[in-house]
Amino acid sequence: MILVDIISIILRLAELAFATIVAALNGRFLHAARGNSPWDLGRHIYTEVVAGLSILFAIVWLFPFSSSFIHWPMDLVISVMWFVSFGLLVNWLHGVCGYVFDWDNVGFDGVGCGEWKATVAFAFLSAICWLVSALVGLYWVRRHTPAPVDAGYRRRRWYRSRV
Template sequence: MPIFSRLLSVILRIGEIGCAAVVAGIVGNDLAHFDDADSFPNGRWIYTIVVAGISILLGILWLIPFSESFTLWIGDLLVSFAWFAAFGVLVNALDKMSCGATFDWEHITDGGVCDRWKAVEAFSFISAILWLVSAIVGVWFSHRTRDRRPVAGDGLRTGRRGFWGRRHAV
């Protein structure tokens, strides 16, 4: 396994776990502190924290180095789609609040609810991009290593004996 693709995979996994942990921490804190069910879109936060929890779990499991982790790119792609959906529901909810535009980053350090909401929105988008890049790296690695495998029909001897004990080229 090439060192570059393994190193890139580890860096992406650490970034994915970090972004998911930030999102889970902020959303979990907000869910714990708000009592009024009508004032905030709790369903969106619950979906986001579930996606963050799944991302943390899969990121830690897939961080374990083995060569088959690159073939799990379809899982990376599905988690990326889940993060893009979380980003979409957060943007939709932010439009209904009086926090300004989605990408309006003025007064981001004021410490209000809108600042935390925009931070969750930003980290969910970054996490979606990281999972998508991880899927692309997995596809690239899978197709690159698949092309290097020998094919039995290329005149290569398989090293196995035939039915009657004689060698033959397949």
Template sequence: MPAFTRFLSFLFRVGEIAFAAVVAGIVGYYLHLWSDCDDCSKARYIYTEVIAALSLFFGIILLIPFTSSIVAWHLDIILSLTWFAAFGLLVDALGSVPCGSPWDWSGLVNSDDCSRWKAAEAFSFLSAIFWLASAVLGIYFIWFVGGRTAQRRYWYGRYDV
């Protein structure tokens, strides 16, 4: 595997782990605060927390530098789609909170609830993009880099004595 591809894959995995940890921390904090609320609908937040936990687990497993970690593009696509769904759920949840538009990023230096929720929204989107980029890198490796090395091995392997 080319060194640049391996390095890029490593950077994507580290980003995926970091973004999932941030989202898990923010959403987990609010789930803890709402643990006594019986009439609260927490399904979207539990879903986001589960996706963050799965991303942490698979991100750490796939961080181990083997070729199989870059060819797990199927898992990367699935996790990317689940992160896009979590992002949509967080955007929908922010619509019912008096924080303004989900796309209004002014005043995020405050440490209030709106800033935290918008940070969770932003990091869930970044996580989706990084998982998608890992999938694209894996597909690139399989189709363009892996195919040529397999043909070379087969070509030279036929004439070994």
């Protein structure tokens, strides 16, 4: 099962890196948008919170102990949160920078559409990594959960009397 441990470590490192990138890019936008209403920045604040939680949990669960695999439900929840963040960011762009997965107009200037498309792309990659991590955890838990033992005991049906 060393392969599952190695896959888990690689996924946690990728989750940590992707969340850090999204937090940095999104935090840069939030810093530049000081003075705007929090209602206007809600989706960006949500993305920043999801990135912060992802960084925290990825660091805590990075260590390869068997107990790190039982957190697969939380991995699934964080994956759903990332997919929601991805959808909110794509909806916010609503075609201003062209098609979301069209990378022709992306350059290294660090501002504008390239930065936003990178944020959207890393949010999507983070969602995929958390989902795969949840599936690996579910696989590990299913492999290490003992099957119920049938000792020949039969439960009495609810409609049969004791007499």
